[in-house]
Amino acid sequence: MIIYLATxxxxxxxxxVFLYNNLIQKKNAVNNAFYSMDVMLRKRYDLIPQLVDTxxxxxxxxxxxxxxxxxxxxxxxxxNMDINSKVALDNQVNNALQQIFVSFEKYPELKASQNFLKLxxxxxxxxxxxxxxxxxxxxxxNDYHNAIExxxxxxxxxxxxxQQKAYFNIxxxxxxxxxxxxN
Amino acid sequence: MATPKSxxxxxxxxxxxxxxxxxxxxxxxxxxxxxxxILGGIGVILFxxxxxxxQMAFAVSGFILFGVAVIxxxxxxxxxxxxxxxxxEKIVRSIIKFIDPELEYKPGLCINENDYTNxxxxxxxxxxxxxxxxxxxKRDKTSFCFSELHTQHREGSGKNEHWETIFxxxxxxxxxxxxxxxxxxxxxxKDPQLNFFTRMFxxxxxxxxxxxxxxxxxxxxxxxxxxxxxxxxxxCMERMVKLDEMLGGRGISFSFVNTNIHVAIPGHELFEPSVxxxxxxxxxxxxYYTVQMVFEVIDELKLNDRLWTKE
Numbered sequence: 001m002i003i004y005l006a007t008x009x010x011x012x013x014x015x016x017v018f019l020y021n022n023l024i025q026k027k028n029a030v031n032n033a034f035y036s037m038d039v040m041l042r043k044r045y046d047l048i049p050q051l052v053d054t055x056x057x058x059x060x061x062x063x064x065x066x067x068x069x070x071x072x073x074x075x076x077x078x079x080n081m082d083i084n085s086k087v088a089l090d091n092q093v094n095n096a097l098q099q100i101f102v103s104f105e106k107y108p109e110l111k112a113s114q115n116f117l118k119l120x121x122x123x124x125x126x127x128x129x130x131x132x133x134x135x136x137x138x139x140x141x142n143d144y145h146n147a148i149e150x151x152x153x154x155x156x157x158x159x160x161x162x163q164q165k166a167y168f169n170i171x172x173x174x175x176x177x178x179x180x181x182x183n
Numbered sequence: 184m185a186t187p188k189s190x191x192x193x194x195x196x197x198x199x200x201x202x203x204x205x206x207x208x209x210x211x212x213x214x215x216x217x218x219x220x221i222l223g224g225i226g227v228i229l230f231x232x233x234x235x236x237x238q239m240a241f242a243v244s245g246f247i248l249f250g251v252a253v254i255x256x257x258x259x260x261x262x263x264x265x266x267x268x269x270x271x272e273k274i275v276r277s278i279i280k281f282i283d284p285e286l287e288y289k290p291g292l293c294i295n296e297n298d299y300t301n302x303x304x305x306x307x308x309x310x311x312x313x314x315x316x317x318x319x320x321k322r323d324k325t326s327f328c329f330s331e332l333h334t335q336h337r338e339g340s341g342k343n344e345h346w347e348t349i350f351x352x353x354x355x356x357x358x359x360x361x362x363x364x365x366x367x368x369x370x371x372x373k374d375p376q377l378n379f380f381t382r383m384f385x386x387x388x389x390x391x392x393x394x395x396x397x398x399x400x401x402x403x404x405x406x407x408x409x410x411x412x413x414x415x416x417x418x419c420m421e422r423m424v425k426l427d428e429m430l431g432g433r434g435i436s437f438s439f440v441n442t443n444i445h446v447a448i449p450g451h452e453l454f455e456p457s458v459x460x461x462x463x464x465x466x467x468x469x470x471y472y473t474v475q476m477v478f479e480v481i482d483e484l485k486l487n488d489r490l491w492t493k494e
């Protein structure tokens with residue numbers, strides 16, 4: 001009788017250990033994915049001064065958006081923000097960039113510049129890498145939410161006081177990356 | 184630009200003249216094979232008759248006939264090779280030049296075994312590796328090459344030894360339009376190369392993507408989760424599913440290694456002319472459509488969109 005009880009307890013204990021480790025793994029995967037995204041965000045913020053310098057001489061009507069972009073970048077570089085604030089800032093930067101990308105069409109002399117073409121390639125690459133890292137982050141968050149909400153790991157999750165994380169918004173226009181096409 | 188209609192015209196005007204002497208050669212080769220089989224068959228029958236009737240004369244004549252049949256068969260084999268070679272040089276080469284004069288065609292060559300192995304598409308070691316009909320060229324900005332390949336693996340030993348085909352079909356390598364440093368594999372759900380155990384030692388992670396259609400058709404592994412998603416964008420995934428449908432769901436697989444894309448399309452004897460029946464317009468059309476299929480892969484995956492830092 002005691003042996004059966006002991007075995008049952010051992011099985012339950014093993015299950016708890018397994019579920020706990022699984023939750024930790026999923027939580028770490030989210031942090032890991034966020035760091036990858038942070039690297040991509042940084043790459044993109046680094047391109048902003050180059051973008052502003054290249055286009056400001058041509059894009060006379062977009063000066064306000066360009067200075068907004070510069071300001072947002074300074075904000076991103078200066079403070080240590082939590083994930084949710086970074087998400088909000090990223091969305092603002094997205095909106096400003098979208099406005100700039102759409103305006104490229106109005107300036108044919110810009111599209112003829114070699115510097116601009118190289119920059120275009122670099123921006124496209126960075127934007128797509130960022131989109132990829134956002135997708136990875138969202139997938140990690142989804143896995144994590146499944147683990148903390150589904151029975152029985154939800155029980156362990158509530159003991160560990162694990163909270164939901166914010167998803168990154170992949171703006172519709174960035175899902176099919178703005179193909180800044182010269183043709 | 185080559186179109187199906189212009190191709191039909193090309194067949195009836197330019198190729199028709201080349202096909203006449205080849206057709207005569209084909210008939211000679213085919214009849215040689217038939218004679219060999221018939222003589223061989225008669226030889227065997229005579230042998231059987233002799234064993235039941237006990238008459239040595241039947242056995243001897245059966246044996247001689249069979250010997251003659253074997254000799255004719257070897258001659259047939261050699262003539263067949265000459266015929267196929269002639270056909271490829273005259274007809275297949277003309278068709279390829281018609282599609283694009285800049286394409287290079289080397290009937291006797293195939294994709295390099297190192298490139299095949301480095302693609303990582305097939306994890307079993309190939310004990311036999313052969314192929315032919317190598318084509319290389321450039322479609323707009325995308326350099327590519329392809330060939331037929333047949334690779335096999337030896338199973339069992341001694342009396343139980345037999346050969347298992349790893350891959351038979353079209354193997355195609357093209358320059359991919361994005362830079363990447365790791366490896367990403369997109370295997371068909373019909374033939375996933377890794378199981379639960381082999382995955383543990385492969386250094387690869389399973390990549391779960393957002394598209395249900397894509398997940399039903401393919402299974403993805405890679406060295407980097409972000410890079411896999413950078414390559415496999417939502418629109419790219421949609422196109423890969425479409426490609427699978429276009430090719431009749433035969434189970435194509437892709438790998439992204441060394442900034443190239445590798446594609447394995449299963450199929451049989453794509454460029455071999457038939458020997459026992461005339462090569463009609465449909466057979467000739469097949470050569471045209473095989474090359475066009477490669478172009479479709481390049482166009483469908485938009486490899487010519489060079490919007491990033493790779494030129």
